[in-house]
Amino acid sequence: xxxxxxxxxxxxxxxxxxxxxxxxxxxxxxxxxxxxxxxxxxxxxxxxxxxxxxxxxxxxxxxxxxxxxxxxxxxxxxxxxxxxxxxxxxxxxxxxxxxxxxxxxxxxxxxxxxxxxxxxxxxxxxxxxxxxxxxxxxxxxxxxxxxxxxxxxxxxxxxxxxxxxxxxxxxxxxxxxxxxxxxxxxxxxxxxxxxxxxxxxxxxxxxxxxxxxxxxxxxxxxxxxxxxxxxxxxxxxxxxxxxxxxxxxxxxxxxxxxxxxxxxxxxxxxxxxxxxxxxxxxxxxxxxxxxxxxxxx
Amino acid sequence: xxxxxxxxxxxxxxxxxxxxxxxxxxxxxxxxxxxxxxxxxxxxxxxxxxxxxxxxxxxxxxxxxxxxxxxxxxxxxxxxxxxxxxxxxxxxxxxxxxxxxxxxxxxxxxxxxxxxxxxxxxxxxxxxxxxxxxxxxxxxxxxxxxxxxxxxxxxxxxxxxxxxxxxxxxxxxxxxxxxxxxxxxxxxxxxxxxxxxxxxxxxxxxxxxxxxxxxxxxxxxxxxxxxxxxxxxxxxxxxxxxxxxxxxxxxxxxxxxxxxxxxxxxxxxxxxxxxxxxxxxxxxxxxxxxxxxxxxx
Numbered sequence: 394x395x396x397x398x399x400x401x402x403x404x405x406x407x408x409x410x411x412x413x414x415x416x417x418x419x420x421x422x423x424x425x426x427x428x429x430x431x432x433x434x435x436x437x438x439x440x441x442x443x444x445x446x447x448x449x450x451x452x453x454x455x456x457x458x459x460x461x462x463x464x465x466x467x468x469x470x471x472x473x474x475x476x477x478x479x480x481x482x483x484x485x486x487x488x489x490x491x492x493x494x495x496x497x498x499x500x501x502x503x504x505x506x507x508x509x510x511x512x513x514x515x516x517x518x519x520x521x522x523x524x525x526x527x528x529x530x531x532x533x534x535x536x537x538x539x540x541x542x543x544x545x546x547x548x549x550x551x552x553x554x555x556x557x558x559x560x561x562x563x564x565x566x567x568x569x570x571x572x573x574x575x576x577x578x579x580x581x582x583x584x585x586x587x588x589x590x591x592x593x594x595x596x597x598x599x600x601x602x603x604x605x606x607x608x609x610x611x612x613x614x615x616x617x618x619x620x621x622x623x624x625x626x627x628x629x630x631x632x633x634x635x636x637x638x639x640x641x642x643x644x645x646x647x648x649x650x651x652x653x654x655x656x657x658x659x660x661x662x663x664x665x666x667x668x669x670x671x672x673x674x675x676x677x678x679x680x681x682x683x684x685x686x687x688x689x690x
Numbered sequence: 691x692x693x694x695x696x697x698x699x700x701x702x703x704x705x706x707x708x709x710x711x712x713x714x715x716x717x718x719x720x721x722x723x724x725x726x727x728x729x730x731x732x733x734x735x736x737x738x739x740x741x742x743x744x745x746x747x748x749x750x751x752x753x754x755x756x757x758x759x760x761x762x763x764x765x766x767x768x769x770x771x772x773x774x775x776x777x778x779x780x781x782x783x784x785x786x787x788x789x790x791x792x793x794x795x796x797x798x799x800x801x802x803x804x805x806x807x808x809x810x811x812x813x814x815x816x817x818x819x820x821x822x823x824x825x826x827x828x829x830x831x832x833x834x835x836x837x838x839x840x841x842x843x844x845x846x847x848x849x850x851x852x853x854x855x856x857x858x859x860x861x862x863x864x865x866x867x868x869x870x871x872x873x874x875x876x877x878x879x880x881x882x883x884x885x886x887x888x889x890x891x892x893x894x895x896x897x898x899x900x901x902x903x904x905x906x907x908x909x910x911x912x913x914x915x916x917x918x919x920x921x922x923x924x925x926x927x928x929x930x931x932x933x934x935x936x937x938x939x940x941x942x943x944x945x946x947x948x949x950x951x952x953x954x955x956x957x958x959x960x961x962x963x964x965x966x967x968x969x970x971x972x973x974x975x976x977x978x979x980x981x982x983x984x985x986x987x
Contacts, residue, residue, distance in 0.1 A: 501909075505889070505892050505893065506889070506892075507889055507902035507905060507906060508902075508905045508906070508908070508909050508911070509901065509902075509905060510905055510908065538901065553898055554898060554901045555895070555897040555898050555901075556865070556866075556897050556898075556900055556901055557897050559865055559866065560897060560900075563860045563861070563864050563865055564860070566864075567860050567863070567864045568853070568856055568860055569853075569856065592802070592803070592804055595802050595803075596802070597932060598852070598928065598929075598931070598932040599896055599897065599928075600852040600853050600854050600857060600896065600925070600928055600929055601850055601851060601852050601853075601932065603853055603857075604806065604835065604851045604852075604853055605804035605805075605806075608804060608805045608806060608807055609804055609805070611805070611807065612798075612805050614805070628897070631895065631896075631897055632895070632897055634895070635894055635895040635898065
């Protein structure tokens with residue numbers, strides 16, 4: 394196998410890794426050089442600074458996933474439509490330097506007349522499937538834009554985006570709720586968090602439920618320090634409200650510990666079975682895709 | 691009847707009127723002096739500047755509704771619990787100058803373990819009831835925080851707040867959607883607006899539906915100029931999704947023309963019966979409350 398450099402190039406950060414023959418990172422680096430920080434034409438230079446030394450190894454190849462393939466990125470890698478697995482993704486790489494550096498396409502899915510999209514998560518999903526050794530799964534990837542992904546027979550069949558993390562940040566900073574919330578999020582208050590989950594499920598509408606983060610404070614029925622936890626519960630509860638939590642395959646939570654912990658708390662509270670994986674799946678996914686591409690394998 | 695000065699003192703604006711014996715405004719003034727612009731202790735002066743000349747008339751009295759009665763206002767007028775009508779509201783005035791200047795209390799309603807509140811809308815609701823000459827109604831008051839109010843036997847029985855206007859402004863300015871939306875809202879595109887209404891009802895979850903305002907642009911399936919109309923439809927559709935539109939009394943829309951027009955479009959599209967009133971109800975409501983108070987009548 395050729396020496397593989399994995400690159401996860403998102404909106405706000407750039408992660409690179411030397412990936413071994415089993416798909417694990419031998420060495421990792423992270424930079425605050427998300428695509429929004431890179432001027433037009435500046436991608437080759439930032440790439441060189443991040444992992445140019447690794448690319449000097451004889452035969453080294455690089456595979457990149459994430460927003461680097463968007464219209465505002467290094468080079469556009471058009472969305473591949475669902476269903477898509479290794480084969481579809483591998484056949485639609487956007488080559489920066491043919492045979493040496495390529496970008497993984499994002500995926501699109503048409504749900505009820507409106508398209509949904511992902512970039513980067515498709516790669517992590519393939520890694521999760523490899524980690525689990527299964528070909529069917531429901532995978533939840535919490536974040537600014539949380540993805541709910543359905544995999545069948547090894548291919549991503551459908552998915553849906555929830556702007557949960559972004560709504561939390563907006564309400565936290567830019568709404569009337571900001572007036573009664575403390576400046577810092579502080580620790581997680583589990584009771585307040587689960588109270589938020591329950592209220593969101595009961596109310597069935599975030600436009601209404603969000604107002605209670607204010608009124609509970611007005612009536613001193615929620616300590617100020619616990620209000621961010623309550624709001625977080627409202628948001629995650631609103632997302633979970635629309636899912637069928639008790640049917641089909643066990644949910645797999647994949648993402649940063651701080652978030653998977655919260656989703657796990659909510660799912661346990663709702664008696665929904667789930668398991669948790671970390672963030673290492675992206676390297677495994679890039680490795681799995683590279684293995685499917687003659688020039689990169 | 692004593693000469694009545696009506697005052698509608700909200701968060702961002704101050705409206706005053708000389709109200710005649712039938713509850714209509716003889717003369718009106720509006721100032722950008724919402725309570726957020728008034729320094730502590732500054733309320734008497736701003737009040738004097740706005741309508742001090744009218745208060746010099748022999749026997750003149752003033753009745754104030756809105757956020758002036760909040761903790762951050764002129765003087766706190768604690769919330770009166772629902773159900774509440776003229777009698778309950780009139781008996782819980784907060785007097786600034788006994789027999790001469792008073793503030794109308796806001797209302798609270800406890801829905802499923804979390805309180806909801808209004809300040810100012812209770813007065814407009816009483817005015818709407820007087821205008822319609824009925825004692826039962828469902829009234830919708832669109833705005834930053836839209837109120838859905840149920841009146842039975844002349845008393846406000848229950849209500850619910852939807853942060854629809856505020857969510858629109860937040861998503862418009864502070865979310866990833868801001869990147870693809872034009873700088874100005876421009877005119878209303880009815881097709882795009884109703885498409886947003888339909889998608890919100892279909893999706894059943896704003897955290898998911900909002901993302902389509904981005905993806906439809908990405909795939910060039912929504913002209914940029916129509917995207918604000920689509921987003922507005924998503925928000926209003928999300929609010930309407932949670933209402934029973936075809937049961938009970940005809941809906942009454944009361945508020946600014948620009949908003950009642952949009953709600954009316956959506957309701958017509960959903961084949962829900964409704965009627966529309968303007969914003970003059972507040973003066974009628976203040977007049978009706980003043981009539982119930984010996985010192986002000």
